[in-house]
Amino acid sequence: MTGTIRLTAAQAMMRWLSVQMTEDGERFIEGVWAIFGHGNVAGIGEALRGIGDALPTWRGQNEQTMAHAAIAYAKTRKRRRAMAVTSSIGPGATNMVTAAALAHVNRLPVLFIPGDIFANRRPDPVLQQVEDFEDATVSANDCFRPVSRYFDRIMRPEHLLTALPNALRVMTDPANCGPATLAFCQDVQAEAFDYPESFFTPKVWRIRRPEPDLVEVAEVVAAIKAARRPVIVSGGGVIYSGAEADLLAFAQAHNIAIVETQAGKGAVDWQEPLNFGSPGVTGSDCGNKLCAEADLILGVGTRFQDFTTGSWAIFANPARRLVSINVTGHDAAKHGAMPLVADAKVALARLAEGLGGQRFPDPDFASRADWFATTDRVFAAPETDGTAEGANALPSDGQVIGAVQRVATEKTVVMCAAGTMPGALQILWRSASGGYHMEYGYSCMSYEVAGAMGIKLAAPEKEVVCFVGDGSYMMANSELATAVMMRVPFTVVLTDNRGYGCINRLQQACGGAEFNNMYKDSNIEAQPEIDFVAHAAAMGAHAVKAGSIAELEAGILAARERSIPTVVVIDTEAVTGPGAGGAWWDVAVPAVGTTDTLKAARERYEAGLALQRVD
DSSP: OOOEEEEEHHHHHHHHHHTEEOTTSSBSEEEEEEOOOTTTIIIIIHHHHHHGGGSOEEEOSOHHHHHHHHHHHHHHTTTSSEEEEEEOSTHHHHTTHHHHHHHHHHTOOOEEEEEEOOSSOTTOSOTTOOOOSSOTTOOGGGGGGGGOSEEEEEOSGGGHHHHHHHHHHHHTOTTTOSOEEEEEEHHHHHOEEEEEGGGGSOEEOOOOOOOOOHHHHHHHHHHHHHOSSEEEEEOHHHHHTTOHHHHHHHHHHHTOEEEEOTTTTTSSOTTSTTBOOOOGGGOOHHHHHHHHHOSEEEEESOOOOHHHHTTTTSOOOTTOEEEEEESSHHHHTGGGOEEEESOHHHHHHHHHHHHTTOOOOOOOHHHHHHHHHHHHHHHSOOTTTTSSTTTTOOOOHHHHHHHHHHHOOTTEEEEEOSSHHHHHHHHHOOOOTTOEEEOOSSOOTTOHHHHHHHHHHHOTTSEEEEEEEHHHHHHOOTHHHHHHHHTOOOEEEEEEOSBOHHHHHHHHHTTOOOOSSBGGGSSOSSOOOOOHHHHHHHTTOEEEEOSSHHHHHHHHHHHTTOSSOEEEEEEOOSSOOSSSOOOOOOOOOOSOOSSHHHHHHHHHHHHHHTTOOOO
């Protein structure tokens, strides 16, 4: 008969997490990001101190952003490893809800352990407790329910015996993967219980590869064989499955062109002739042309977000059929698609067997060559750059991307999340295999700096370049100080256009007047003069101002020699968008308005609506 060991519930949680292993012999939960408060310092804090390096603890500056770092880590590790994040009850907990939503949308594993109310209710209401006047079982942590793939409230020490395995079951399930939340009542954290010794036996969590249904395989093979102009839409599921080489081999064997979503970009090297860039709103011209003509769209590991589909307007061929390979049935069946529910790697192998030696006619390689000629012009530095008469000419975002592209290597990973740069990078960036990291499921401003730290922790051999606008930087920059303290080097390219330039352009495209996006159009007394170099330097980063595109390139090269983050600030103009590519996007324009600009925008909007396919 197994023996028992007497531990507090918090001690038992951390001991159990420390022995949950991957197939490679690593901890699945690499460590715990923690900001302590009265709701977790006495219980969880003591347990983390006691377990030491067996489950490392890192201190963040903000609950949301340290969770972003954990999420970026899991994304970089292809969901094969994850991190936990703990906060106190109250604002510390609700600060993490945004991050939980981000992880949920992107199907990424992270374990949230917020402190919670007293289970015994004796001292109620405790500090920071949110009281529901009609339901005593509710706490602020119920906010996590809609944005967690698994939620539980630990109200007795023995709840851990089922709650912890359930949480990791979800986090390691390829179909149900996402954030798990264990709201941990603060009195229960400190309570003792005699746990079975067997509970702490190391366990290996294997990521399964679901096989497809044979009938679905046959139906999809038949559909592909009947096609004349198929195109593959490669999504993040390709990368999480580790199917990058399999996808390329499949495309080459059957001569089918590929376009990559934001989550899927980087699965196939940009130099591969069958890689036609990206589809949709932030799509390449050659990629969108392929999608418009395709009679079969083969989605592999994509959830067909509106940016990918041009709000379901880019797949314009009246005869087109939609096929979706996805490990999640919910995603595989979207918009009437013919589903193939399976792991991407396994599904591609089964389809290849069914297709045999079938090959399709060459895609339009000339359009691909024309596209790169176009982007070469967008990348080019301003002609006046560096000259006396042109010293005040500001570069576009495309020119900033071009500067980074020219000094990038096969080890460079570029990352971003919100604003102009995600769209511009998807359209323009020429990614080496594995060289792209974008949070665009939730497109969350504040992810960038913390996310860059998480990527570097997960892949220390990589050069991480974080693109962030002045707006996102102002929202969340404090983890820059954490990276300095931890000696986690990465490069931040901070583009300052003095406002929210991306949304300002969208506002005008929708017929609106410039309002409340750029500082110049806001209800303020004075225009800000923010010294981003001084600010970043005050947190310990190496910070410089690039007065030209050439100085930006030099700043990135110099950053490679440092053991701390480098921030390179460059002023940019806010008028030009990516400068190439793109497609219609369904952003509702007011149906009633008085200006000619708004009326014209509504006419364009209605013309776009007429192109939508909702079948």
